[in-house]
Amino acid sequence: MSRSLHIFNPSNLTFPKQPYPKPSSNRRLPATTFSPKLISIKASTSSDPNSSTSPQVLISNNGTGAGGILSSTPQDNDTPPSQSITSDSSSIEVDAVTEAELKENGFRSTRRTKLVCTIGPATCGFEELEALAVGGMNVARINMCHGTREWHRRVIERVRRLNEEKGFAVAIMMDTEGSEIHMGDLGGASSAKAEDGEIWTFSVRAFDSHRPERTVNVNYDGFAEDVKVGDELLVDGGMVRFEVMEKIGPDVKCRCTDPGLMLPRANVTFWRDGSLVRERNAMLPTISSKDWLDIDFGIAEGVDFIAISFVKSAEVITHLKSYIAARSRDSDIAVIAKIESIDSLKNLEEIIQASDGAMVARGDLGAQIPLEQVPAAQQNIVQICRQLNKPVIVASQLLESMIEYPTPTRAEVADVSEAVRQRADALMLSGESAMGQYPEKALAVLRSVSVRIEKWWREEKCHEAMELPVVGSSFSDSISEEICISAAKMANNLGVDALFVYTKTGHMASLLSRCRPDCPIFAFTSTTSVRRRLNLQWGLIPFRLSFSDDMEGNLNKTFSLLKVRGMIKSGDLVIAVSDILQSIQVLIVP
Numbered sequence: 171m172s173r174s175l176h177i178f179n180p181s182n183l184t185f186p187k188q189p190y191p192k193p194s195s196n197r198r199l200p201a202t203t204f205s206p207k208l209i210s211i212k213a214s215t216s217s218d219p220n221s222s223t224s225p226q227v228l229i230s231n232n233g234t235g236a237g238g239i240l241s242s243t244p245q246d247n248d249t250p251p252s253q254s255i256t257s258d259s260s261s262i263e264v265d266a267v268t269e270a271e272l273k274e275n276g277f278r279s280t281r282r283t284k285l286v287c288t289i290g291p292a293t294c295g296f297e298e299l300e301a302l303a304v305g306g307m308n309v310a311r312i313n314m315c316h317g318t319r320e321w322h323r324r325v326i327e328r329v330r331r332l333n334e335e336k337g338f339a340v341a342i343m344m345d346t347e348g349s350e351i352h353m354g355d356l357g358g359a360s361s362a363k364a365e366d367g368e369i370w371t372f373s374v375r376a377f378d379s380h381r382p383e384r385t386v387n388v389n390y391d392g393f394a395e396d397v398k399v400g401d402e403l404l405v406d407g408g409m410v411r412f413e414v415m416e417k418i419g420p421d422v423k424c425r426c427t428d429p430g431l432m433l434p435r436a437n438v439t440f441w442r443d444g445s446l447v448r449e450r451n452a453m454l455p456t457i458s459s460k461d462w463l464d465i466d467f468g469i470a471e472g473v474d475f476i477a478i479s480f481v482k483s484a485e486v487i488t489h490l491k492s493y494i495a496a497r498s499r500d501s502d503i504a505v506i507a508k509i510e511s512i513d514s515l516k517n518l519e520e521i522i523q524a525s526d527g528a529m530v531a532r533g534d535l536g537a538q539i540p541l542e543q544v545p546a547a548q549q550n551i552v553q554i555c556r557q558l559n560k561p562v563i564v565a566s567q568l569l570e571s572m573i574e575y576p577t578p579t580r581a582e583v584a585d586v587s588e589a590v591r592q593r594a595d596a597l598m599l600s601g602e603s604a605m606g607q608y609p610e611k612a613l614a615v616l617r618s619v620s621v622r623i624e625k626w627w628r629e630e631k632c633h634e635a636m637e638l639p640v641v642g643s644s645f646s647d648s649i650s651e652e653i654c655i656s657a658a659k660m661a662n663n664l665g666v667d668a669l670f671v672y673t674k675t676g677h678m679a680s681l682l683s684r685c686r687p688d689c690p691i692f693a694f695t696s697t698t699s700v701r702r703r704l705n706l707q708w709g710l711i712p713f714r715l716s717f718s719d720d721m722e723g724n725l726n727k728t729f730s731l732l733k734v735r736g737m738i739k740s741g742d743l744v745i746a747v748s749d750i751l752q753s754i755q756v757l758i759v760p
């Protein structure tokens with residue numbers, strides 16, 4: 171075989187073109203053809219019957235800010251960006267890191283893919299949390315499988331303090347334990363190594379201080395009855411495997427067939443003749459009594475998301491949502507369905523429809539379906555979520571090797587790229603940030619890979635042609651959807667700098683995010699909790715801002731406030747939509 175020498179130029183690397191290439195951008199039309207409010211397309215029905223053009227006090231557009239309330243803090247390269255937080259009606263609140271990024275690199279390079287970090291012993295301190303926030307963490311996840319409620323309360327308190335003192339808007343996601351089978355906590359040891367051929371005992375007995383060597387607890391009482399000699403036992407989705415040799419009362423003796431490291435509370439599944447066995451444990455409730463206590467804890471602490479493990483049906487989600495609604499009237503906690511079991515795949519659409527978002531929990535999913543089916547399941551879940559307008563998180567083992575090593579494998583980088591290319595809303599770190607050696611480095615890899623792929627799209631003008639079905643039930647909802655689809659398309663075709671959306675509930679912002687437009691979406695909302703929740707969604711830059719029913723006034727106020735902060739400038743081209751006035755406006759920042 172003959173080989174010709176060629177020079178490798180990484181910048182020539184391109185991804186295959188998407189089916190619908192973007193028409194060449196003609197974004198800088200002569201400025202004279204634009205008046206500040208060039209087009210206003212108004213639908214004949216307004217979503218808000220009370221919407222009026224009530225008089226409103228405008229913040230003067232003189233570039234000095236509203237009475238000096240808003241002073242943007244000078245950025246010091248050595249210290250994390252910070253800002254003073256006021257909830258004054260004439261102020262605007264935005265994530266300190268995003269603000270710095272916008273000022274430095276402009277709209278185009280802001281990251282669209284959101285990042286979730288699991289907080290564990292490696293990252294629970296205030297300084298570590300701050301480092302993650304500076305590094306781009308949008309959501310902090312606490313996993314109720316591990317640690318005490320008191321431990322989690324302290325983490326929540328630190329994240330809140332970080333938000334208040336340093337101007338971040340990191341949301342908190344609480345992840346329930348669920349009632350699947352898992353091992354005990356290894357008596358305080360950080361891990362246990364199982365070697366090939368060793369005999370280990372899996373027992374449902376309770377051990378007080380003295381746990382015999384090579385013995386682990388299993389949390390499910392029916393375990394010893396359900397397994398059969400010859401079954402294959404998978405720890406942590408198959409990271410370690412055993413064969414069941416003998417049953418002696420509550421003890422199950424197993425021989426290690428695939429050696430590896432077992433972590434505390436790792437999950438346990440057993441397989442017979444090549445498929446997962448679900449005996450009586452299939453009857454266990456999705457939300458255990460311990461989970462209900464954790465959920466009460468989450469509601470009391472005002473977490474932003476509750477992720478439910480091992481969801482089997484839509485009913486459990488609906489039930490939980492009404493439970494939350496009855497107990498937390500003033501804040502709205504979003505419920506995320508974790509797709510990690512065969513049952514959840516069977517009822518996928520109904521589950522996602524009932525939820526406020528989903529997680530592709532590949533760790534446990536890979537223990538329930540053959541590994542080679544996980545990528546297709548991931549793609550399917552991501553696509554359904556997008557169609558149903560629900561945010562989706564791709565989770566587990568994205569950078570597993572970084573638990574121990576400072577550099578990811580090439581395969582891991584490819585996996586992260588693929589999730590970004592599927593346009594998932596968010597990527598999640600688990601052990602990498604919870605107990606790994608390099609949490610900040612792992613986060614930096616997620617960030618740089620996301621930004622790189624997103625840049626490729628812009629360079630290659632890759633639009634993704636996905637049919638977006640009507641998801642709303644009312645006529646008014648359908649109008650909002652059409653407006654967002656049109657606005658996103660216009661934004662791409664005109665090459666605008668940013669989409670602005672004024673939204674009370676966040677719904678209109680999510681509809682725009684669903685279109686995955688080229689430009690960032692500035693989402694203005696009046697409540698802090700909606701703002702935090704929007705942090706999980708692709709491409710959204712959530713701001714807290716008080717606004718009125720007068721869009722003209724809102725726009726002037728926003729332009730003024732953002733200009734003072736150096737986040738936009740005269741001449742920037744913006745498309746604005748709102749759920750106050752169902753309209754699309756194309757504007758040049760005055």
Ligand SMILES: Nc1ncnc2c1ncn2[C@@H]1O[C@H](COP(=O)(O)OP(=O)(O)OP(=O)(O)O)[C@@H](O)[C@H]1O
Nearest residue numbers: 288289290291313315316317433533600601604605
């Ligand atoms: N709060 C915590 N305290 C101690 N260790 C933790 C904590 N959170 C996570 N970890 C460690 O990090 C590892 C990975 O975290 P992860 O959240 O993926 O848990 P998991 O046990 O795999 O369960 P899940 O299926 O819910 O993700 C855990 O196995 C555990 O060792």
Ligand SMILES: CC(=O)C(=O)O
Nearest residue numbers: 531532533534565566
């Ligand atoms: C995240 C999670 O629960 C899993 O991957 O199993």
Ligand SMILES: [K+]
Nearest residue numbers: 315345346347
């Ligand atoms: K969990």
Ligand SMILES: [Mg+2]
Nearest residue numbers: 510531533534
């Ligand atoms: Mg899981």
